[in-house]
Amino acid sequence: MRHRRLMICADPRWLQAIALSLLLSACSGREETGPPVLNWYVFDEKSGAFRDAVRQCTARADGRYRIRITPLPADADQQREQLVRRLAVRDRDIDIVGMDVIWTAEFAQAGWILPWREAQAAEAIMGMLPAAVKSAVYQGRLWAVPFTTNAQLLWYRKDKVDRPATWDELIDAAEAFDVPGALQVQGQRYEGLTVFFISLLASAGGAVLDHDDTEVSLEPVPTRRALELLKRIGNSPAADPALSTAREDQSRLAFETGKPVFMVNYSYVWPSARQNAPAVAGQMGWMRWPAVVEGLPGRVTIGGINLGIGAYTRHAGMAFEAARCLASEPNQINAAQKGGLPPTIEALYRTPEVRARFPMADTLLATLQDAMQRPRTPFYYDLSLAISHTLHPLKDIDPDADAVRLREAVGRALKSEGLF
């Protein structure tokens, strides 16, 4: 950076203005009058459903508090980076945190969020999907109230292919088309690749960590099976030429061009296709993930947002109340209708409002009821980096060697050692 200084014209008046505005902004902020403001840190939801929830809950508080959204970036990694930096220095302004399901163990263990008292917890999670609740539980306590959820489905072209029963059938069917990119999956080196691997592994009957999420599991047979499948997909003529940089959105856009026949993706692709490519949407089918080994149904990991309470908040009592209100039934219905975010309250999947927005509600619900958790360890980020860095790019996977490398990398991740 040294040379850049040469380029700046240091006009003192200009510098003074900056210094003054910095000082002023540092002083302001604390001088608001009226009821206390609860800051809700959550990703910037574009449809306005979260803002509706804020208005509704502020009205319900009847002047005791106001809720204010502080928007975070769209990318989950960047959301976490910003939150962690604030929480690690005990930011008292974080009252409610919109947490990705994979942060629960880390934030809880670090003491960055408050646990829910038992009576409160029991009420808050009433009627909610067990898998969504489990994603907010760590070491026997509830750390957040589930607000929205999500899981991947298999999307296919009803006019071109039949519903495959297994992943092998799926790949065969995609290859029969002789179109590069006929099969759309996520192969970039990021969380999505970790999700893909963990889901395949779970469908093969394995898991990354043992049942209490403390030791490496990665049983040899299912691990090998999952790695072989990834390798086959990576080298398949049906794979996208840009597989190694493909994320969910690239898959969605590719599918909307009409060439692909299969896609692994979340439910947001449906309204998008209806808007951007009605012809494709008309032929779009959905189903649960096919089996990896015959006899075991395909299973995928659960995603979504839970609402936790910042550990350093000045208004803990009100924050718990506000979080419950934000995640309550009317707001979940609105988030589903307006924002396309699947609810965590199980009964809502049978209401006409939600079914109108999610025609795939039954398939989604069945997937969610059987969904599994990503490893619930405070070192999840280390572990996820270890997995995606070891397995990228898919086409270079060597099942024997990589099973060993993976076990070794995950072991180091659990101790937070070494580089990935």
Added chain:
Amino acid sequence: MKARGNAERRLAWLLCAPAVTAMLLVTAYPILYAFWLSLFRYDLRFPQHRQFVGLDNYVSVLSSEIWWKSVVNTLIITAGSVAVELVLGMLLALLMFRATLGRRTIRTVILIPYGMITVVSALAWKFAFDPTTGFVNALLNLDNAWLTERWSAFFVIIFTEIWKTTPFMALLLLAGLTLIPRDLISAARVDGASAWQRFVHVTLPLMKPTIMVALLFRTLDAFRIFDTVYVQTRGAGNTETVSLVGYNVLIARLNLGLGSAVSVLIFIGVLIIALLFLKGFGTPLTRQQGE
């Protein structure tokens, strides 16, 4: 005479003192603190488990295959971009120097890429090379997914770097060109030297200190490359640079000890480069116009 020199020297130090103190506070303190942190096993998530481990973090980094791969990648990007930038920068500098018509316009236009935020230019070129949204494939009649393969990804990264920082190189070199006495060039011309001979035997030797400074600045800058790689590949496909490794450990994994060790090693890398330049070129940097 001597006493006066000493007094002047003392005054010079006194006048510099506030700046030196400020520099020490804002640069030396963080560097020393990073070194101190690098001796601990220290995770931001669990500050209470902080533990002194001596040089263990350095052993862990230096024995890691990932670190050495990233060093090689960084050197590839550094060498590739700086070499081309020097040649292009020299051409642009000569152009700016010689231009008689619209001199200010030419200088301004050449500087535009440098005025752009790195993230913006990285994104712009990422989209340009993208097979679905980009124009590059259409222009060259190709069907490449540029950022998915290691060498083509390097090409895009280096290209972006060159596009963005060549103007800086050109500007520094232009400053050197203007320092060359006109009479030397005229004398050479009178002696019958061709344009190429005048450039190689008069201009280049006189510009050596400037070229050296420009190269040093750019190499140090290029060695710490982060934004372009972060935006374009995030280090995938074996294009990870040392700064990206540091970022992953420090910011994503919150491992302050190990991450600080990586940062200190990058700093040492920068020091080595600076020393190599000073020794290798043998140009006394501080006596450019003094003698």
